[in-house]
């Protein structure tokens with residue numbers, strides 16, 4: 001079968017090919033002259049697939065999309081406390097090249113603006129690191145995540161160094177506040193070289209996927225970053241990645257992202273996808289204009305908005321079946337908080353003879369909801385969550401057989417369970433046992449360690 005996603009991306013490239021608003025970055029000569037019609041899109045999935053269309057193999061300089069990665073490296077190299085002392089965590093609400101500093105600490109507002117990225121560059125490796133060591137570290141982390149050796153485009157570097165008064169003045173100010181220790185020239189040179197690393201839309205998608213998976217490389221399964229580092233970086237991308245348009249972007253597109261003035265957009269949607277888009281013309285705040293359009297379409301067409309809630313928690317319980325005083329609870333899929341809560345919900349509903357709490361939902365206090373609930377009863381029963389409730393309730397109500405003595409948790413169809421899911425279900429097992437119920441776990445792949453659950 002031909003995979004449908006690349007076909008979708010190809011049609012998106014064709015459709016948006018006709019739309020190309022904005023201008024290339026005018027303040028850096030090499031970027032001003034870039035071919036404005038280039039357009040590439042790539043998606044990398046946590047399962048290790050790379051989908052792409054258009055100019056997805058064309059190299060361009062990463063520019064500000066390097067900032068999340070040097071931030072990750074600094075967090076690894078120096079620890080959270082040391083980095084947080086020098087760089088804040090709040091959106092600046094100002095342009096990327098403003099001197100946006102917090103009032104008392106004089107820390108740059110965040111690591112996604114230039115001032116913050118200069119402070120982060122200083123923190124790379126260690127206090128005694130040389131300019132070369134810091135730049136090597138920046139190139140190294142981006143190469144590791146991209147999965148190929150990346151290099152600096154020295155022509156773009158020279159071109160930007162010739163016009164870097166603005167970054168130099170930021171660096172001088174930061175030095176005067178003690179945020180930088182090296183000379184302004186050294187740090188700006190290192191930072192500008194970091195920005196001149198050549199990548200493709202495919203690279204950005206893979207690098208974004210490494211963040212989206214919580215630090216696991218999607219192609220090799222290797223851990224590249226501690227998950228708390230990946231989570232921190234994606235958090236700051238969410239609040240500050242798209243500069244002064246960050247709030248608008250979060251509301252409209254809802255994909256944690258970072259743009260660069262060469263026209264790259266890096267997206268990292270936790271647990272779902274890494275995105276790379278390349279289109280050199282920029283909008284007024286300095287984001288790739290067509291890159292923004294493409295991300296907006298991806299978000300709408302595939303429902304990729306971070307805040308899109310879903311009601312799939314209930315599918316963790318496949319079905320509940322009673323035979324005499326035994327009840328079989330069949331679980332399935334990926335179990336995290338939502339799924340584990342649904343499992344606990346089904347276990348709570350079982351008639352074990354012990355006292356059962358209510359749902360916590362006092363319909364009398366919410367009379368309007370009571371009516372709405374009656375109206376949608378049929379709909380609720382049709383959803384799997386409703387069906388599970390129904391099944392558990394039936395099992396619980398089977399009075400002929402008396403209370404349930406044994407619960408068999410069947411995990412044969414569970415694909416994955418995270419720590420939270422494991423802890424919550426183990427706690428459910430303990431509580432059933434405390435109620436005098438025998439618990440058996442059918443778990444051929446040992447997804448839920450028996451010793452942890454304390455079951456047979």
Ligand SMILES: NC(=O)CC[C@H](N)C(=O)O
Nearest residue numbers: 063064096114195260261
């Ligand atoms: N937004 C960007 O991509 C800015 C990066 C560019 N190197 C600069 O410092 O101005």
